[in-house]
Amino acid sequence: MTAAIRTEDVAIGGGRHLRVNQTGAPGAPALLFLHGSGPGVTAASNWREVIQGLGDTYHCIAPDILGFGDSSHPDPQPQGFTAQAEVRIDALLELVDVLGLRKVVLVGxxxxxxxALRIAQLRPDLVGKIVLMGSGGMPGLEPTPDLIKLITYFDDPTVEAMADLLIRFVHDRSAFGDTVEAVAAERMPIVRRPWIEAGHRAMFGPEMLAFGPDDLAKIDIPALVVHGRQDVIVPLECGYYLAEHLPQADLYVINKCGHWTQIEQAARFQAIVRTFVGDGTE
Known part of the structure; x- marks a missing residue:
């Protein structure tokens, strides 16, 4: 049985809002789901099946991060990945405060x-555990050819180019059901909003958010690093790096799986999260 999703716009500071999807009961262990950066992405497109599946046990919160989906967008746009990250993370921390959450599991x-790693650096008191899935953050990691396709998508922002991009996120394209073209078409209304392209172009530059070994050593929080062995967006090398340097990390590698573990191996990913989180965030 899947949990019903409640969707609302939650006001944060400065007249802004975040579009937030929730399942489960407030007061249950809280899991905050943070989506990726692909063009047209929303929390629902990344996490719908997961939060429906886990809502029987946990309070699942999946916001459209500031500048994505139906959330407010920064105006003017911060320039660069790190500058955008700081503004967006501040907004996420405001959301946590508005929702009255004292401790969360971050699933990124x-x-x-x-x-998620940056939030754990800034507010270790807030974070009970971390689940990293296909996460970046390794210093000096060069973009893969498939990640470059994502970065340069707005050079040719067609539904055909979107379909070509989406199949790169999975190892087995049957994860999209009958047709990837239909999934691509669903993203296009958001892609065509001018501020979505502006935010995308402003985000990707020569500098990226990265965590050296000393940075990771200070994130002394239970962590689970999940990575698809066939991930061509963020290579498995990055998963090994994070698991090696986070003091309390375990690594779970899924074979025959690409970048979107939560979609391509949905039931397995949910089971992994349940085992790791247990019945609480401590």
């Missing part, structure tokens, strides 16, 4: 994993 996909 790709860019969301990097944001």
């Amino acid at each position: 996909n790709s860019m969301g994993g990097m944001y």
